[in-house]
């Protein structure tokens with residue numbers, strides 16, 4: 001059934017030629033360069049960061065510093081204003097910051113299309129701080145529908161790109177400006193933005209940003225980019241090794257060096273190979289030219305092509321209103337989970353279900369389980385063509 005034209009780009013040449021990976025929104029594949037950088041750390045300078053004086057550790061410290069700089073350059077922020085801390089993933093970072101916020105905010109705001117990684121922690125923070133939680137609507141173009149009074153003095157937590165249909169938080173800049181006027185803060189779940197388009201993020205004055213290396217061609221690691229002014233406000237309660245200047249019998253002093261404030265969020269030994277791999281993925285994302293084109297041009301072309309092709313299949317209901325690298329749909333003829341299994345038999349990997357957006361998809365919109373196709377830099381036009389043909393054949397036979 002499957003066409004023989006599938007070829008994976010050179011940097012992903014470890015995949016066999018029939019494999020079509022279409023689940024980048026969950027976890028992107030790792031290019032060889034990222035795997036090599038991590039392997040080099042294990043083989044050549046396997047050591048602890050921030051503690052040791054021998055050569056391996058000195059080299060590692062230098063690389064960690066470089067990675068923090070690369071992260072800031074990627075999101076267009078300065079080291080004088082922001083710190084970069086490494087954690088487990090987006091979810092962990094969000095919980096770490098939300099769980100240590102002081103009780104000085106009037107309410108917590110989030111939106112209806114959030115991933116459970118935002119949706120659930122905002123419920124628990126509202127309870128902990130005993131403040132109201134307000135759920136606002138995201139319009140079809142991704143912008144947040146709000147009045148200035150809605151966000152006054154609030155903790156606002158929103159994704160910059162949805163993992164359902166890739167819609168972007170186009171009014172993030174205005175939201176941040178309105179929230180800051182009344183003493184509130186804006187926390188951005190950028191898990192889906194980082195491998196796609198960081199324009200919305202770069203232009204906004206966010207207080208903290210959270211993302212995952214594993215959704216941007218890097219290893220499994222989380223990153224927090226946080227204003228130093230917010231970091232020093234946190235009521236640090238997750239504590240342990242690597243974060244103190246001194247310890248007495250019943251007290252301790254956290255590191256206060258402005259260049260080392262990230263230590264307050266980096267508890268114990270870190271995923272050093274992950275930090276190295278993340279640095280390599282940032283370099284790769286900057287330099288990679290799929291089919292000789294800038295990555296964003298290639299991605300836009302693929303998204304447009306996928307959307308047009310899928311819009312022509314009569315029995316499909318697309319959730320997307322416009323092209324995106326993330327496209328969700330259901331078929332009126334076949335259950336989404338069965339469809340995903342049939343596609344898998346053809347070596348085409350897609351997701352099915354509610355993608356951790358249960359409130360919006362299942363309870364608000366009352367959709368049946370969906371299928372999600374998410375494209376990455378490992379995909380080619382031939383693969384998308386092949387996927388659409390395979391999908392049509394499965395549906396025709398259902």
Ligand SMILES: Cc1ncc(COP(=O)(O)O)c(C=O)c1O
Nearest residue numbers: 089090091115117159163191212
């Ligand atoms: C929009 C969004 N936010 C948060 C997350 C959670 O990311 P992680 O599982 O890496 O913590 C995801 C994961 O799919 C996501 O798509």
